[in-house]
Amino acid sequence: MRLTVLGKSPSWQDAGGACSGYLIEESGTSVLLDCGNGVFGKLRERIDYVDVDAVVISHLHADHFLDLVPFSYALTYAPRQQPVPVDRWPGTESPARPELHVPPGAVATLRRVVGAWGSEDLIENAFDLREYQAQSRLEIGPLRIRFQPVPHFTETFAMRISSESGAGRLVYGADCGPTEALSEFASGADLIMVEATLPRPERSGQRGHLTPGEAGRQAREAGAGRLLLVHISDELDTDRARNEAEAAFGGPVEVASEGATFEI
Ligand SMILES: [Zn+2]
Ligand SMILES: [Zn+2]
Secondary structure: OEEEEEEOOOOOOOOOOOOOEEEEEEOOEEEEEOOOOOHHHHHHHHOOHHHOOEEEOOOOOHHHHOOHHHHHHHHHHOHHHOOOOEOOEOOOOOOOOOEEEEOOOHHHHHHHHHHOOOOOOHHHHHOEEEEOOOOOEEEEOOEEEEEEEEOOOOOEEEEEEEEOOOOOOEEEOOOOOOOHHHHHHOOOOOEEEEEOOOOOOOOOOOOOOOOHHHHHHHHHHHOOOEEEEEOOOOOOOHHHHHHHHHHHHOOOEEEOOOOOEEEO
8 A cells, every 4th residue: 555645734724835735655545634725736746636536635724625525526627537539538338436435414514615605516526425324334345434533623534444455554634632532542553643733732621632752652652663753844854753743652663744645
């Protein structure tokens, strides 16, 4: 299984960067985890968007789903998706319609978002749209995906990805505050992706994000093989984040950068 970081910015993009988007490729199957602003262009640099089998969204914060909008426009209006010849494209009887798996209640929310300019059914017409539940198990080609609710400011799901073809286990922690639930869910993961949004914990209110040190603790408690820090701004010091996480984890840590790939 190969993981490619398409975008790893928090809710505002790095210079020239993209928000959350992680491409998983395994035996000819391609799945995109999250599709934040900037991700669609980064995806197109890597693979043809009509070859994406499924998109899975962890939660409905803008930085995790906004580029479903341009992705939907491409699937709807691109000349190559039309039934008749247009320009150099021959026309197709079977336009691409990737699966789009979203959290409970997200269908109505997505309708409201694109409905703001009168395109209520844009996303559901472009994709094969389905809501998952906490106990859902997705099967996409050889990939298997399970979910775990994690504490954040809106309903959010971590994901555990494995393969029938025998690759290792990958866990994507999505956005989350400190929680035992993630460590248990990620137990024995070969690679765990944990957010490291904060240079210091939130000073008031609910915890919804992690520092690099806290991310390291989550990985240690999970007994993970490797830790990849994600959801971290280019305005923070990468070396400091890695050192802090390594001290808490006691294992190898990498800070996500766009285009980085990992074999699992
Ligand atoms: Zn986020
Ligand atoms: Zn979020």
